[in-house]
Structure formats: structure tokens, C-alpha cells
Amino acid sequence: MKNENLNELRIKNLIDGYTFDKEKKQYRCIFCEETYDEGYIYEYNGKMVSAEKRILLHIEDEHNGVFFSLLGLEKDITGLTDIQKKLLNLLADKKTNKEIAEEMDIAVSTVRTHKFYLQKMKRQAKIFLALMETLKIEEHKEKNVNLESEDKEQFETDKMLSINSLHPFFTQYNLK
DSSP states (O other): OOOOGGGGOHHHHHHHEEETTTTTTTEEEETOEEEEEHHHHHHHHTTTEEHHHHHHHHHHHSSSSSHHHHTTTTTHHHHOOHHHHHOOOOOOTTHHHHHHHHHTTTTTHHHHHHHHHHHHHHHHHHHHHHHHHHHHHHHHHHHHHOOHHHHHHHOOOOOHHHHSSHHHHTTTTOOO
């Protein structure tokens, strides 16, 4: 997945592993840009499948599924440590806490602590996304306000300090 494409993606796109372009009527893999056109029937292992089914099969075959593709992204994108990635990988493999502890050479209680922390991160991420969406809504409202000429200078100052003036690192991963 190209980093510059991240700000175009919604959470649903990340979960699905593809986008759908309504104008082009085309499914696009977010990991490699492979496309399949809606309305066409594609041959897959001797069966005929729809474009949506074909993109799902493509993601599974070529990228080992959405989960592992997202897990394989760099730390600056995922925010996950190597230990957290390993834990998630083992959880995806349906390993028990004991098996995970043995494989990672840690105590079972440490595995439980890591799992608890991942759940905490999930809750925090939901709140953070809600906050960022609220800022976007407020910013939109602000832009639509009719301004008097004397207020324009203050508005420009406020706008400069708004969310869009954050360092590009913070705005390039705006997941809609």
C-alpha cells in the first residue's frame, strides 16, 4: 500500500482491502492497485465469479488476506511495536495464551497484559477517531461562515492554527 493513498481510504476500505470507484464501476486492491470491473464475470479456479468476489480472492491469494497485509505495514503507519505485531500474528493463528507465551518466551500473565493493552489501544483509537472527525466537522462549519472583512485576518490566523496546519505526518494518515 502506498502511503500517499492512505488519506483517501476510509476505515471500511482498510477492513475490506479494496475500494470501489462508483464512476468507473471498478474494485481496486488497496495493496497493489489490481482492479476488477463490476459487471464482468471472472474465471477463478474453474469457476465464474463476480468482480467483488474476485477482488476478495485476489487479496487472499496475493496478499495473504487483509489482516496480514495491514499487520505487515511499517511501524510509523500502524503504530504497533514488533512485540504487538507478533502477538497479533499469533492471535490470528488461534494460538492459546499458553502457546503464545511459549513461542514468545514470556509468562502467560504477560500475554494477558499485552492483550489487555491492545484492547485499551482499540478503545483509545475509537475516541481519537471520533475527536478527529468532530474537528473536521467543526472546521467545515468554520469555512462556511460568512465573514466580515474585519474578521478575515483573525479567521486566517485561526485557520492557520487549525487541524490542517499540523505537521504533514499527522495529516497524511487521515483515515475517513
